[in-house]
Amino acid sequence: MELGQHISICVVLVLCMTSSTNGGNILVWYSEGSHWINMKTVLDTLIDRGHQVTVLAPTASIYMKTNESSRFRYEPFNVSFSIETMEEFFKGFLHFFMHEMDQMSYLQIYSRFMDIMETNLQFSLKYLDGVMKSDTIMKKLKEGKYDLLLADPIYPGSDLTAEILDIPLIFSLRFSIANNWERHCGQLPAPPSFVPAAMSKLTDQMNFSERVSNFVFYILQDMMLDNKFWKELDKYYSEVKGTPTSACEMMSTADIWLMRTYWDFDFPRPLLPNFKFVGGIHCRPAKPLPEDMEEFVQSSGDNGIVVFSLGSMIKNITTEKANLIASALAQIPQKVLWRYSGEKPETLGANTRIYNWIPQNDLLGHAKTRAFITHGGTNGIYEAIYHGVPMVGIPIFGDQPENMLHMKYKGAATILDFNSMKTEDVRDAVNAVINDKSYKENIMKLSSIHHDRPITPLDEAVFWIEFTMRNKGAKHLRVQAHELTWYQYHSLDVLAFLLTVVMLLIIILMKTCRFCFRRCCHRTLKKKED
Amino acid sequence: MELGQHISICVVLVLCMTSSTNGGNILVWYSEGSHWINMKTVLDTLIDRGHQVTVLAPTASIYMKTNESSRFRYEPFNVSFSIETMEEFFKGFLHFFMHEMDQMSYLQIYSRFMDIMETNLQFSLKYLDGVMKSDTIMKKLKEGKYDLLLADPIYPGSDLTAEILDIPLIFSLRFSIANNWERHCGQLPAPPSFVPAAMSKLTDQMNFSERVSNFVFYILQDMMLDNKFWKELDKYYSEVKGTPTSACEMMSTADIWLMRTYWDFDFPRPLLPNFKFVGGIHCRPAKPLPEDMEEFVQSSGDNGIVVFSLGSMIKNITTEKANLIASALAQIPQKVLWRYSGEKPETLGANTRIYNWIPQNDLLGHAKTRAFITHGGTNGIYEAIYHGVPMVGIPIFGDQPENMLHMKYKGAATILDFNSMKTEDVRDAVNAVINDKSYKENIMKLSSIHHDRPITPLDEAVFWIEFTMRNKGAKHLRVQAHELTWYQYHSLDVLAFLLTVVMLLIIILMKTCRFCFRRCCHRTLKKKED
Structure with a gap:
């Protein structure tokens, strides 16, 4: 038995599927940040397969550039705040995680976090106003004769819109806090004894006290979301529909949930027929690098290169932190490609080059790549799994700490604390994941799990999107638990x-x-x- | 959007997969009846894909013919009873269901059923003796250097053997009573509120009293199996291993469970990453009929034909019953092909022909086929779903009554009671499923669900079998609930x-x-x- 044989099967399937031409008319819900980056890959494939794609996009969006040329059509809608307000909110959000949090008490962190949640919800509702309360947009949507609404439910309202337009709905979701949406609205079973709540930083192997923590975490988060999220959303939905409406029940109408994880990254857990685990949906083979970059990479010789990025949201860090990191990188034998748009650090070594943007997937797929220093976003981690590159995680906010813990637990990464790390910590961590062979072996195991599937995650996602259009829904996959x-x-x-x-x-x-x-x-x- | 497009994807995948040549060494556990018929299709495909297949087969088997030429190698083993004893048991078993049951009280039925269960277990343990207690067989198995053990767990002991041989194990299973094995040994979640227990004759839509019945059914069957099945099996396993052993825990070591249902036939329910639902694994496009049969079929004109079989186990029925059925069939305008090896009934009409054996799948796939009269075995029902033929069910024993209820609930069949049916019931039932268009529409919906999958059930089964060999197990799909x-x-x-x-x-x-x-x-x- 040779491992190579199954990969050829998948590749052939991709080629076969690409040849399809019958087109559907797909409406895509607005999104932001890495959620939008991830969604774009799926849209490209849908367009390749002959579908017409229209994307609802707010005028105040950091990532959705309605004025840029693209293969899909944008349906822009106005919102009652400016892009600067949004940027200010994101800046404050990042500042809290990167600079304030470590000097705060638990109670202060909790209170601040609640404020952020509340503000985020208010932004979400203002976005939704831009669609729901605009007669022009609603008229256009109704006249658009769409076959399907595809949405990352991170911004609420897609379910309400799908109901108004009377079209099927597909969610693409990474997770919700404590899997609240998946459990309560999707009916996904999650026994707290072996399914760690998302954001609990626990694994599926829990001792008694961890099981108590997990149980309590589920309850507290459910209570928090009931108070902060559902109550307000129920009110909004009820107002729009003119009848008492549960937003969670509206969410439960989704035909398919495309979950952006798999058992390479996540822990095995009970699922449902309409939950498809398509983690790594955006991964693809590496393309050749720009010429000067390739030259720099080749100059690394046998030592190879290290790829370093803190993601698309974190563009700058303090000069002090930049110098600390640069000085650590100067001490390793590898060449380093660092995505960083701040001022050039004084301690920057000759082995390190700074870039405003890097072709991350192509670099991770390069034969000379030895390690990936990452903030631990799901997209980046999945590219590392896809190409088999061990990681050093510097998680900052959101799901990043937990994502990196998954990788650490699976033996494919080490983790640094952004606020307390020292030069030698960074240097030692990078050296460790490169020189200790177990990291490479473990990430290669995950990579094998990732690739060794009967169908690629992108093909699976596209299949169920097309299935739902063909059959005007996917009700035969829906469990009676919903009733x-x-x-x-x-x-x-x-x-x-x-x-x-x-x-x-x-x-x-x-x-x-x-x-x-x-x-x-x-x-x-x-x-x-x- | 056209429905045709996805089918071409699947077909191309089949062709791609068939071209593989790297072979594994697969050991297959013995089985009987329709379980063996179903397993054989998978083995053929595994051989097509270059694997070596060895089948453990008892000398006393009704369906496994070790002396017949076949594409796989048989490893025969002796058992302490004759094939006649086995046939006698099956005959008694059928007689109970076909002729005795309707004259018995519930208590008598239960007591007789317990006796049958007990006798069946004793046969199973004698089969297992033939493997476990034969030094020659065990030596041969150890020297066989197998990569995998593939088993229908209907006959216990495959898990024990896989452990002794230290090889991965894959189950192919239709169901266990009240899903006892899947729930307790496989950790498959089954909330009694919407997952009807197998053999309870309930659907996933239950009112309060049905939910009470389902709940009680689960508990009673668990208690019954604990007393009648697990206790004895634990004792046997403990003796072989020389240490207290739970047979259910041994069963839980299976890497993959290939469940022979899907959401065309079954009701959607929670699943697990290592449970793959591959119902219809044996279905395939129809091949041309033998010339004289084709001629008879063509002579039916626009009225078309009716295919009639009570399965491979029921060869004869009483003369009275045969006359009753023949007389009903004589009254319908279709031509009838009846698989029946008893004496020719006096009332047989000119439109009905009797055959010792029929190419059931090819007949069901024929353009002239209007209805299928069936005992309701899973294999036959799946062929009817695959080809989109409405059914008249005459269920007799085992899962047949429940299988037919599923089809009736989904609007694709009517059901007759074998013991109380009259000539006009049979005639009216056949006329109904042919003339009431809803039956055809509903079976076509199920057929569409069956075909509209990213990968065919057979390809999916073969993929996970090969996956398990490649990776020496599939532990990353195993939930921690097992611990x-x-x-x-x-x-x-x-x-x-x-x-x-x-x-x-x-x-x-x-x-x-x-x-x-x-x-x-x-x-x-x-x-x-x-």
């Missing part, structure tokens, strides 16, 4: 009924025994009396 | 701990309040006294 209340789902009403029956039987039995006993005793007593 | 006790799985220990903590906090709070209140009152009283 049950929580106590019915857990059979609590059945248990209560059965317990009552058993209790009644016991009482009747006892009463009968007592009656018989009394009659018996009575007779004996009577006899004695006689 | 938990039942109370840990349901977080009962965590709940008990949290409740204790809450209770303690309440007690401390109350004690503190009481203490403060007393001090307060005490002072007031003292002041008053002063």
